Amino acid sequence: MIDTPSLVDQYCHGVLRTELGLGTFETHLGAHLGDRPGGPSGLPAAGTTFFDTQTGFAVRRWCPPLLGLEPHCPPARYLARRRELGVVEAGRRLLRAAGISTYLVDTGLAGDLTRPAEIAAAAGAEAHEIVRLEPLAEQVADTSGTVEAFLANLAEAVHGAAVNAVAFTSVEGVRRGLAVAPEPPGPGEVRGAAGRWLAGRPAGGRLTDPVLLRHLLWIAVTAGRPLQLHTRDHDPALLGAFAAATTGLGTDLVLLHAYPHHRAAAHLTVVHPHVYADLGPALAHTGARAAAVLAEVLESAPFGKLLFSSGAHGLPELHVVAAGVFRSALTRVLGEWVVEGAWSHADAQRVATMIAAGNARRVYRLEPAVSPRW
């Protein structure tokens, strides 16, 4: 009844190029749990398996039929069929069934992952690059001999990347950078922090200095591309001061991974005109509960402020699950409101198209914005 013809996946990663056994596949099912201080070990608790999660059950619901098996078949049977087809053919079948026409791909994760052009070819879709700020700064540090050169090269690298990237993203910026203060650090403070970091840095050392992370975010704010901020495990209310400080500068902020703080993230999109919220992993990882979580986000967020994504990483199954779960949740939630008379069908269809693709096309300037019709 409500149609979501093709999706823009506004945040995802590439997929693994190698054949996977059951154990490796299971590890990647739990991989969205990474990037956290103190956890996780990458192993499920004793006596449990990552298949016994909403993500595991959702993969078993949506993916086996795409490879010719019955839904909910045992993991071992699914993995056998996947290897029988080969990683390339299985990936092609899965991605082509996802119904995603445009992928925005964060290329900043380590690992043998397909690049945007490969995803586009496998999926029969468009793909664009999102540049992750921390690895960019680390590469600049690898090749800069002095503090002055590092800081000059850093600004140049970010502005240079903005030419081809559709967006920037930062994982450590919120947790380590903005928890301290929202304002751009002063030049002396930045030089001091850069000097200390470069002096003590081993080869390949990660950027964790709060002053440099904040400096990096503020360079990105001036580079004219939307800035995607990972809020995972943190109440996005921490971002309120940064949102206030960046008001009116012309750069949109997109909040990623807010669950279980998705209502607080939605609320920030109400208060700040340039703040947007991502829907992806909050739906993909909650599986059978995705409609309920989506409905919570739709309580307060203006409908022009929400963006679909998969957040998928490593397994094309995760792109498929995210798209299937999102479509199913969106048509169910909006369809019920139409049946109850709370929304008109025309409005529901219009909002569905906005969240599935239109808002992302406007924010990332993928194509002229579709304005609301009355």
Next chain:
Amino acid sequence: MIDTPSLVDQYCHGVLRTELGLGTFETHLGAHLGDRPGGPSGLPAAGTTFFDTQTGFAVRRWCPPLLGLEPHCPPARYLARRRELGVVEAGRRLLRAAGISTYLVDTGLAGDLTRPAEIAAAAGAEAHEIVRLEPLAEQVADTSGTVEAFLANLAEAVHGAAVNAVAFTSVEGVRRGLAVAPEPPGPGEVRGAAGRWLAGRPAGGRLTDPVLLRHLLWIAVTAGRPLQLHTRDHDPALLGAFAAATTGLGTDLVLLHAYPHHRAAAHLTVVHPHVYADLGPALAHTGARAAAVLAEVLESAPFGKLLFSSGAHGLPELHVVAAGVFRSALTRVLGEWVVEGAWSHADAQRVATMIAAGNARRVYRLEPAVSPRW
């Protein structure tokens, strides 16, 4: 099946006296987003409109039929019809259809808004005044020559207002006053703060000093009227220490605008006998989701601790939407529990009456309290 005959709106504002065009109407749809540090601009994000929100859709659902149009008609058609009837007649039709028999009106907002007596006349209802503490203190500062006079006049003004007001309310008190400490500040501290504020204060300067705000709250606590605290954007858990400090003093605290922290607000009503929670804007602004939000509040709050309000400001449409959404949510949630056998019909009817009006009549002494019948 479950009846909510007439509502007490325990917190609202007056309506605008002037004819409104589409743009001004839209701005007022988003006006509940105001009163926040750092935001909002009063403008929707580029490419979006405040009509594309739950509030906008709820206005288009509930209001056009009251002016003789079909539900969900385009905003421009609705505004044309509204101007055709004139602001007075449109307002009269809307308010008389809201089913609210008593309005408690916060008169402390700036703007050309109708006064309680005008609302009563337009709606064919009763209306009482809620006194907002900050403007009262600012008026006292305008007319007091010395620190001693200011402090004496302030206490007298609050106690004098208590004669006719049904309640006091504070917007800045929680954010600026109680975030620091819950206890009443000492006399020397108050005198020092008053001296600094009065000395540096431009004509009409707003009260933002944390010590004076805290002092003002504690005067209100001794004035014998319920104190309504705006918790907007703040976790009401911050209020726990103030609630503990005011236990047993005989003054009830009513938490306003707790969404998205409405469960935490409900939880405070469990822990503290003198703490109550407001339901209004959390339902009015979430539209099609109001039943779900109401159900969350009903998880833990004792049923004698919840109060309906509209929180409406400027547009009589917002009073109408709040009442319609609340009634629809209440009968749906309680009706389902009766069908499931979880509640008896008699209990559901009794609880509906308590939340719609009975609790407010008891807390604000509008009429002898209705005690639970067994």
Next chain:
Amino acid sequence: MIDTPSLVDQYCHGVLRTELGLGTFETHLGAHLGDRPGGPSGLPAAGTTFFDTQTGFAVRRWCPPLLGLEPHCPPARYLARRRELGVVEAGRRLLRAAGISTYLVDTGLAGDLTRPAEIAAAAGAEAHEIVRLEPLAEQVADTSGTVEAFLANLAEAVHGAAVNAVAFTSVEGVRRGLAVAPEPPGPGEVRGAAGRWLAGRPAGGRLTDPVLLRHLLWIAVTAGRPLQLHTRDHDPALLGAFAAATTGLGTDLVLLHAYPHHRAAAHLTVVHPHVYADLGPALAHTGARAAAVLAEVLESAPFGKLLFSSGAHGLPELHVVAAGVFRSALTRVLGEWVVEGAWSHADAQRVATMIAAGNARRVYRLEPAVSPRW
């Protein structure tokens, strides 16, 4: 359709041995509100009753039929029937109808409550003891003459208790101990705190010193039994650092009483392999809303990480309500997912058995763990 044959109640207390009048019964309905700083008075707000809560309505739904009355009969009629049968016979009928085969009982609360062996006899079930750390430390303080003796006896008492106890529990540890720091305090710090506490302690004085509470938690971590942490009123995110500090030590942490922060608690079970979450009071106290709250916890928590409990204290009605509400919620939530095709029936049945009993049997080593079948 989905079967939950017998439950393990992983956290409860004994029941009162005396006959109860209406007022005392009502007080115990509200008793789960205790153990909080600044509240509660033990009395409902003026004009309200603890019967007008989800817990009150749930007791009136589930219990009267077990004593031969109609559901939702007035409290006075129920209490009269309860006295007619006598406290022993009423308790026997209620507990035998609860469908709980194993009770884990926290024996550390004051009051004339039945011991584990009595609960087992009344219910026709097994019962095991959970040792509460604070009273254990207070008993050791009562009988230790010097700081050195106290500290030696404390370690010995905890390790001694571990022989027969199935778990340890702490109420004050999170609020007072871990809010400051997660690490074990140093020996000098512990000796200093013990000296001050013992010197200033009146007879029967409660343990509230943050350093000693932290020391006590860390002794328990080394004692080889799961450690149950009360998180009531606190965001369990505060526990993240303690969870990180105890990773890999072989002791499981079980989060109790997380509502309204149950999603944050579930999220901690995702991030930390040794962290588990309790479902009990979050369901028992939300009554008609239990299915919705359970569904929220099931959004992110791995299904092997959730444990049923009643949290019941004083009234066998609370054990009955917890079990009835849990069973009804679990079969409803999982049953809907099966009907929608999101889960297979076999998976739903397997997960139901895990949460009802299997996970607790594995974590508390009540019997060999049941491993997932594929």
